[in-house]
Amino acid sequence: MSSLPLRLRPDVLSRDVLASIVVFLVAVPLCVGIAVASGVPAELGLVTGIVGGLVTGAMPGSSLQVSGPAAGLTVLVHEAVTTHGVAALGVLVLATGILQVGLGLIGFGRWFRAISTAVVHGMLAGIGLVLISSQLYAMAGSSAPGSGLDNLAGLPDLFTGITAAPAISSCAIGAGTIVMLILWKRLPGRLPGMLPGPLAAVGLATATVAVFDLPVAPIEVQGLVDSLRLTGLDDFGLLADAGLLGVVLAFTLIASAESLFSAAAVDRMHDGPRTHFNKELVAQGTGNTICGLVGALPMTAVIVRSAANVQAGACTKASRILHGVWLLVFAALFPAMLGLIPVAALAGILVHAGAKLIPVATIRPLWREHRGEAVVLIVTALAIVLTDMFMGVLLGIGLAVIKTAWETSAVRIDIDERDDRTTVSLGGNATFLRLPLILDTLEALPKDRPVELDLSRLRHLDHACRTALEAWSTHSGAVRRHGPATDGTPREAALAGLARNGDGSPRTP
Numbered sequence: 001m002s003s004l005p006l007r008l009r010p011d012v013l014s015r016d017v018l019a020s021i022v023v024f025l026v027a028v029p030l031c032v033g034i035a036v037a038s039g040v041p042a043e044l045g046l047v048t049g050i051v052g053g054l055v056t057g058a059m060p061g062s063s064l065q066v067s068g069p070a071a072g073l074t075v076l077v078h079e080a081v082t083t084h085g086v087a088a089l090g091v092l093v094l095a096t097g098i099l100q101v102g103l104g105l106i107g108f109g110r111w112f113r114a115i116s117t118a119v120v121h122g123m124l125a126g127i128g129l130v131l132i133s134s135q136l137y138a139m140a141g142s143s144a145p146g147s148g149l150d151n152l153a154g155l156p157d158l159f160t161g162i163t164a165a166p167a168i169s170s171c172a173i174g175a176g177t178i179v180m181l182i183l184w185k186r187l188p189g190r191l192p193g194m195l196p197g198p199l200a201a202v203g204l205a206t207a208t209v210a211v212f213d214l215p216v217a218p219i220e221v222q223g224l225v226d227s228l229r230l231t232g233l234d235d236f237g238l239l240a241d242a243g244l245l246g247v248v249l250a251f252t253l254i255a256s257a258e259s260l261f262s263a264a265a266v267d268r269m270h271d272g273p274r275t276h277f278n279k280e281l282v283a284q285g286t287g288n289t290i291c292g293l294v295g296a297l298p299m300t301a302v303i304v305r306s307a308a309n310v311q312a313g314a315c316t317k318a319s320r321i322l323h324g325v326w327l328l329v330f331a332a333l334f335p336a337m338l339g340l341i342p343v344a345a346l347a348g349i350l351v352h353a354g355a356k357l358i359p360v361a362t363i364r365p366l367w368r369e370h371r372g373e374a375v376v377l378i379v380t381a382l383a384i385v386l387t388d389m390f391m392g393v394l395l396g397i398g399l400a401v402i403k404t405a406w407e408t409s410a411v412r413i414d415i416d417e418r419d420d421r422t423t424v425s426l427g428g429n430a431t432f433l434r435l436p437l438i439l440d441t442l443e444a445l446p447k448d449r450p451v452e453l454d455l456s457r458l459r460h461l462d463h464a465c466r467t468a469l470e471a472w473s474t475h476s477g478a479v480r481r482h483g484p485a486t487d488g489t490p491r492e493a494a495l496a497g498l499a500r501n502g503d504g505s506p507r508t509p
Contacts (some may be wrong), residue, residue, distance in 0.1 A: 012151035019388025053324015061280030090231035094292025100285025128357030139174030177348030
């Protein structure tokens with residue numbers, strides 16, 4: 001038995017089969033719920049899950065993480081579908097997949113790990129807020145106004161308007177689903193460990209609606225084949241719209257970052273082979289290319305399914321491939337079962353998923369220990385709610401870069417006042433960001449004694465600071481000691497000090 005490949009050993013194969021069933025049960029309600037929340041037929045979510053298992057799951061990259069439609073892209077997909085129509089979804093996802101494959105082939109995958117974690121957490125928090133605000137309307141059997149800000153502003157009217165029997169029944173089913181998800185793992189016995197919470201919650205909600213004949217809207221089913229729309233060459237003309245190109249870039253950034261961050265997290269959960277990030281990006285891009293060809297939802301690696309896969313004892317990629325097989329069998333043989341699921345139950349699942357995207361427990365300690373990171377997180381999240389996903393992420397990345405530049409340009413100013421002269425020593429990194437502080441300090445020095453400016457402890461002196469300090473030395477008659485070369489000047493010349501008398505004539509320090 002030990003001579004057999006790992007994937008063919010009976011004990012390993014049995015663990016992979018059991019893990020694939022667990023992941024399948026977790027994936028079904030999430031695939032369907034994300035599709036409905038995105039404004040597309042429920043079957044398209046299953047198609048993305050199938051491609052994520054059969055295609056991406058079979059490719060090299062990460063061994064145990066599982067791909068499918070993710071809640072993190074729901075808001076952006078809904079905006080794109082609402083603005084440009086379902087017909088545009090295929091070419092958007094196809095372009096995203098091609099771009100991901102290209103980035104992976106040129107070795108760009110590892111650079112996605114350089115994105116600030118505060119931006120990623122802020123992005124997920126913003127998505128969570130928008131997702132919650134939109135799905136609360138679905139729980140009440142109503143339609144969301146549109147943007148994240150409009151959705152939040154309309155919540156008071158939504159809550160006060162829940163008076164009719166259909167709205168009350170729908171809210172009860174949605175709220176009951178959320179309570180079920182919260183309490184499921186805390187129930188005694190072996191059942192919570194054997195049956196995934198989302199599946200149990202949807203099953204109970206569906207049974208409740210059927211038994212009591214509640215006036216709650218079910219999912220509209222079109223059929224697996226009827227829901228597909230092949231992307232043709234004519235659809236590429238849509239990419240002439242600059243707005244759609246922005247959506248493609250947003251899809252690429254978010255899907256790639258979420259997948260690769262998920263891979264890094266999954267690697268910490270098991271002792272198996274580590275993720276090859278460039279290959280994983282190619283695998284994700286290949287999956288998105290196929291999803292785009294058939295007009296399905298965009299794909300990312302999903303941490304919920306991936307964690308379920310690892311926790312269920314998966315050993316090889318066979319588990320995620322088999323989960324795609326089970327999704328295909330379900331979509332082909334039991335499509336009518338989707339029409340029994342109430343929309344309010346799926347909305348409850350997504351409200352719960354959105355709440356888990358908001359890092360409430362980490363914001364307070366982050367604020368105490370790394371306030372700048374907390375600011376980036378909060379600003380990114382609020383910007384997504386107030387504007388849109390793409391602008392929010394761009395603002396977050398820009399703010400993170402500014403924060404990093406400010407922190408790395410720290411300069412220390414020491415002033416030593418003696419009877420005959422004042423010595424000002426600069427240490428650290430002197431850049432244009434700290435130039436106002438440096439000049440304000442120098443200009444506030446006493447004018448009745450010579451000043452010596454010591455730059456020997458500086459690790460970096462940019463051109464703006466060097467020029468300004470030379471000008472100040474010339475104007476004030478200060479002596480400037482050694483400093484670092486930064487602009488290609490020979491070091492000996494750059495370190496030459498400027499010595500001036502009070503009348504501006506040169507003197508030796």
